Amino acid sequence: MSIMNQNTIIKLENVFVNLKSNIETIEVLKGINLNILANKSICIMGHSGAGKSTLAMTIAGLENITKGKIFYKDQPIHDLKEDDLADYRAKNVGIIFQSFNLLPSMTALENVNLPLEISGNFIDDRQSIKLLESVGLENRINHYPHELSGGEQQRVAIARSLISSPEIIIADEPTGNLDKKNSEAVIKLIFELQKNHNSTLILVTHDKSIANFCDEIITLDNGLIL
Numbered sequence: 001m002s003i004m005n006q007n008t009i010i011k012l013e014n015v016f017v018n019l020k021s022n023i024e025t026i027e028v029l030k031g032i033n034l035n036i037l038a039n040k041s042i043c044i045m046g047h048s049g050a051g052k053s054t055l056a057m058t059i060a061g062l063e064n065i066t067k068g069k070i071f072y073k074d075q076p077i078h079d080l081k082e083d084d085l086a087d088y089r090a091k092n093v094g095i096i097f098q099s100f101n102l103l104p105s106m107t108a109l110e111n112v113n114l115p116l117e118i119s120g121n122f123i124d125d126r127q128s129i130k131l132l133e134s135v136g137l138e139n140r141i142n143h144y145p146h147e148l149s150g151g152e153q154q155r156v157a158i159a160r161s162l163i164s165s166p167e168i169i170i171a172d173e174p175t176g177n178l179d180k181k182n183s184e185a186v187i188k189l190i191f192e193l194q195k196n197h198n199s200t201l202i203l204v205t206h207d208k209s210i211a212n213f214c215d216e217i218i219t220l221d222n223g224l225i226l
Contacts, residue, residue, distance in 0.1 A: 007037045009036055009168065010059055010072060012032050012034040012068065012069070013070075014068040015078075016065065017054055017063060017064075028054045028223055031068070037200070038200055040215045041200075042214055042217075043203045043204075044056060044204045044205075045208070045219045047206065050222065053204055055204075059202060060170050062089075062095075072088065086119075090118070090164060091119075092168055094168070095170045095172070097174075098173040100145070100154055100177070101157065102153055102160075103145075105144075108140050108142070108144075108159075109125065109129065109141045111160055112132060112160045112163055115163050121164070129141060134196075136189075137155055140152060140156075150179075151178055151185065157174075169194060170204075171202070171204065172204045174203075
């Protein structure tokens with residue numbers, strides 16, 4: 001078992017990710033070693049194709065690694081079966097995607113409740129409504145995604161990421177589909193909620209002005225940490 005600092009929540013040891021196509025195998029991550037401390041915010045920067053999102057998704061358990069080890073606290077997650085990985089995500093990880101990923105047939109409230117529904121956990125609408133209020137959507141609870149602006153849809157996604165009180169929030173280019181005004185509001189909100197919930201934030205962005213809000217910045221280039 002890997003020996004970890006008591007403040008370390010995620011540890012990556014010599015992590016490689018290879019993606020195979022019909023034509024070739026692409027090395028996306030090439031031996032990543034990384035310690036992420038609990039209750040801190042870390043930014044993953046780099047140009048397009050550097051491996052930022054792949055790194056974030058390996059931590060989320062959504063991308064299989066080719067070689068290496070990943071630990072959540074003292075527990076290895078690199079060799080978990082799919083059901084156990086889903087359980088790890090449901091209990092510990094909230095994800096905010098660039099494309100919102102809301103279900104169009106569900107209201108804002110139902111979208112926030114979705115992770116609890118999938119994992120079979122008890123749903124308390126009071127908790128979900130409180131989260132929607134915390135992101136400024138108290139008047140949009142029963143609206144469908146097509147009735148919401150882009151900024152409002154991303155706020156629903158933020159509330160959804162917090163519904164299971166996760167210790168880790170992963171935000172993958174969360175402002176990529178928003179204009180400047182909405183981007184600034186969403187980023188401010190993410191950092192406020194991260195501090196209020198004592199979560200660890202892993203933020204993927206190419207925007208230096210957003211990265212500067214984080215406690216730590218790591219830069220990826222061609223699958224390596226610079």
